[in-house]
Amino acid sequence: MDVNYSTTSxxxxxxxxxxxxxxxxxxxxxxxxxxxxxxxxDEHIFEMEVxxxxxxxxxxxxxxxxxxxxxxxxxxxxxxxxxxxxxMLKPHHFDEMAEVIRSGADKQEIKRTADKIRxxxxxxxxxxxxxxxxxxxxxxxxxxMQHKYRETVLFFPSQGQTCHAYCxxxxxxxxxxxxxxxxxxxxxxxxxxxxLKEHPEVTDVLFTGGDPLIMKPKILAGYIEPLxxxxxxxxxxxxxxxxxxxxxxxxxxxxxDAPETLALFQKVVDSGIHLALMGHFSHGVxxxxxxxxxxxxxxxxxxxxxxxxxxxxxxxxDDAEIWRDMWxxxxxxxxxxxxxxxxxxxxxxxxxxxPLEKAHEIFTEAYQNVSGIGRTVRGPSMSCKPGKVHILGIxxxxxxxxxxxxxxxxxxxxxxxRPFFAKYDPDAVWLDDLExxxxxxxxxFEKELREMEQKSVENVISLN
Numbered sequence: 152m153d154v155n156y157s158t159t160s161x162x163x164x165x166x167x168x169x170x171x172x173x174x175x176x177x178x179x180x181x182x183x184x185x186x187x188x189x190x191x192x193d194e195h196i197f198e199m200e201v202x203x204x205x206x207x208x209x210x211x212x213x214x215x216x217x218x219x220x221x222x223x224x225x226x227x228x229x230x231x232x233x234x235x236x237x238x239m240l241k242p243h244h245f246d247e248m249a250e251v252i253r254s255g256a257d258k259q260e261i262k263r264t265a266d267k268i269r270x271x272x273x274x275x276x277x278x279x280x281x282x283x284x285x286x287x288x289x290x291x292x293x294x295x296m297q298h299k300y301r302e303t304v305l306f307f308p309s310q311g312q313t314c315h316a317y318c319x320x321x322x323x324x325x326x327x328x329x330x331x332x333x334x335x336x337x338x339x340x341x342x343x344x345x346x347l348k349e350h351p352e353v354t355d356v357l358f359t360g361g362d363p364l365i366m367k368p369k370i371l372a373g374y375i376e377p378l379x380x381x382x383x384x385x386x387x388x389x390x391x392x393x394x395x396x397x398x399x400x401x402x403x404x405x406x407x408d409a410p411e412t413l414a415l416f417q418k419v420v421d422s423g424i425h426l427a428l429m430g431h432f433s434h435g436v437x438x439x440x441x442x443x444x445x446x447x448x449x450x451x452x453x454x455x456x457x458x459x460x461x462x463x464x465x466x467x468x469d470d471a472e473i474w475r476d477m478w479x480x481x482x483x484x485x486x487x488x489x490x491x492x493x494x495x496x497x498x499x500x501x502x503x504x505x506p507l508e509k510a511h512e513i514f515t516e517a518y519q520n521v522s523g524i525g526r527t528v529r530g531p532s533m534s535c536k537p538g539k540v541h542i543l544g545i546x547x548x549x550x551x552x553x554x555x556x557x558x559x560x561x562x563x564x565x566x567x568x569r570p571f572f573a574k575y576d577p578d579a580v581w582l583d584d585l586e587x588x589x590x591x592x593x594x595x596f597e598k599e600l601r602e603m604e605q606k607s608v609e610n611v612i613s614l615n
Contacts, residue, residue: 172401172442174315175212179203182210182234187221195225201249202235205265206498209317210234213399217440228434228467233316239499244268276322276497282536282562282607288349293342300538301564303355306343308374312361315399318433320464320503322495326361340377347383357390357429364395364402368411375415379422388425396430396457397437400446413453420454430486433461434468435477438484447484460490463510463531464503471516478517478525491530493542496581504580507531507554511542529559535582537596538562545575553588554579558596562603566596 182188182203183196202208210233218229225236237245251264283297285304297305312326347353356378363371378386395402403409419426428450432438450457459481463469468477478488491514494503505513510531518526533540538561546555552575558566571594573585587594 172213172405174399174401176316177210177212177215178208182208185215187215187219187224190221191224197249197252198237198245199235201245201252202237202239204252204261205240205244205248205268206235206319207317207321208235209314211316211398213401213442214316217442218397218436226466229436231467232318232320232433232464235319236502239319239502240268241501244271272499273497276495276535282603285346287342287345291342293346296343296346298350298353299562300560301352303357304343304346304350304353305357305359306374307360308358308363308366308371310366310370311358311363313365314360314362315365315395315402318394318431319499320462320494322497323361340374343374344377344381344383347378347381347386351385354385355388355390356386357392359392362393362395363391364393364412368408368415371412372415375419379419379424386424388427389419390427390429392429392431394431396428396443396446396450397432400440400442403446403449404442409449413449416450416453416455426453426455428455428457429489430457430459431461432459432477432481433464435473435480438477438480444484447486451485456487457485458487458489460492462492462494462503463505463513464494465505466503469505469509469513471513471520474513474517475520478521478528482521482525488525488528490532491528493531493533493581495534496583506577507542507579507581507585508545508577511544514542515544532559533582537582537594537600538566540582543570548589551575554585556585561596563596563599569595571595 177185179200182199188196188199199208214229214233219233220227220229224230240248248261248264248268251261256264283299283305284292284294285296285298286292295307295309297307299305343356347356358371358374363374375389378389401409403412406412416426437443447457461468468474474491481488491510493507493510494500494505514530518528529541531542533542537558539559541557541559543555543557546553554573554575555570556573557568557570559568561567561569572588572591573579573594574588576584576586579585
């Protein structure tokens with residue numbers, strides 16, 4: 152590890168403080184050089200190569216050296232979270248890709264095969280393309296933004312469409328695989344400001360990606376500072392969705408520009424706009440290193456709030472004790488548990504799927520074993536086409552079991568906080584697997600959702 156130490160003292164104690172940690176990434180290009188990977192054997196390495204040619208793969212030296220317990224590989228949760236696994240591809244897709252690689256095909260043929268498979272993996276779930284894309288009043292379509300819920304706009308800065316490392320479950324995997332037509336990205340902040348002026352109902356802007364905190368602070372400031380300078384009375388909160396605390400906490404500690412990043416956070420807070428870092432933590436291991444604890448301390452010292460979220464993932468965190476311990480640790484470090492998600496219906500979803508009934512059981516057991524201050528968390532929640540659907544539980548009415556669901560957020564704000572029922576299905580893993588109950592022929596939102604989709608199609612036709 153490229154770490155330099157200097158001796159400092161504080162409170163009468165002497166300790167070794169890392170002064171620098173040089174970032175190094177691992178991908179298909181160089182991951183085989185890792186001695187830990189070589190120990191896995193040729194067949195396992197080939198399987199990783201096959202999957203990594205279809206789904207994005209990148210790890211780094213912090214993940215490899217500090218987070219993964221190599222004595223427990225391949226079962227280690229962080230290894231599964233970051234390194235490709237054979238069963239992330241369905242058998243016929245794996246065999247197709249493996250055959251092409253074994254044949255000695257060139258890079259172009261490998262990519263053609265990979266792209267064909269990728270297009271079968273539901274690359275843009277939940278209506279992200281057809282329903283979420285906003286436009287200015289002049290008719291200009293904003294390809295690097297999404298506006299799904301009334302109060303919140305998502306902004307995808309073009310320089311932030313990568314990450315310090317990639318999660319194997321990532322629902323935004325199309326951003327990273329070289330299919331430009333599948334990417335969301337936007338270079339200019341001016342159009343964001345203009346859109347916010349035209350839409351006073353928007354109170355929150357979420358910078359997302361990728362990971363916006365992959366950017367140098369000067370570039371990030373080029374997106375954020377125009378919002379501060381525009382003096383938008385409707386803008387109350389800026390959110391930054393990021394996995395950087397888990398995958399590169401040195402961004403906020405020993406990186407040369409860490410003070411500049413923290414100063415930008417302070418500037419937002421001092422402006423009177425609430426700043427929230429939406430921290431993605433999938434396992435308690437990510438919260439335990441000295442580096443992440445120092446990073447959390449430094450961020451909170453700016454006045455920035457940190458909220459936490461993650462999907463529930465088979466083989467990684469599908470255990471109530473993991474979630475209980477993780478929420479307790481988050482609270483002890485001053486973080487706010489926010490969401491447990493159901494893994495989205497895209498990419499390697501089949502590998503991570505957990506039935507909704509089991510998801511609710513895991514959430515409930517964990518929730519019942521934390522104090523009230525940790526019960527800010529909501530879940531399990533599905534971010535699906537109509538909105539965020541919360542699994543409240545399973546009930547029995549006249550001898551029949553039903554799912555009880557609630558809409559946390561909806562494309563129509565009037566859908567929010569509206570409970571509804573679905574027929575019990577022990578194998579269901581997503582909203583689309585569920586059927587309306589109690590004599591209803593469709594869920595309450597479906598007719599209006601069809602109308603929204605039709606209107607979206609008509610708008611596209613008119614623009615063309």
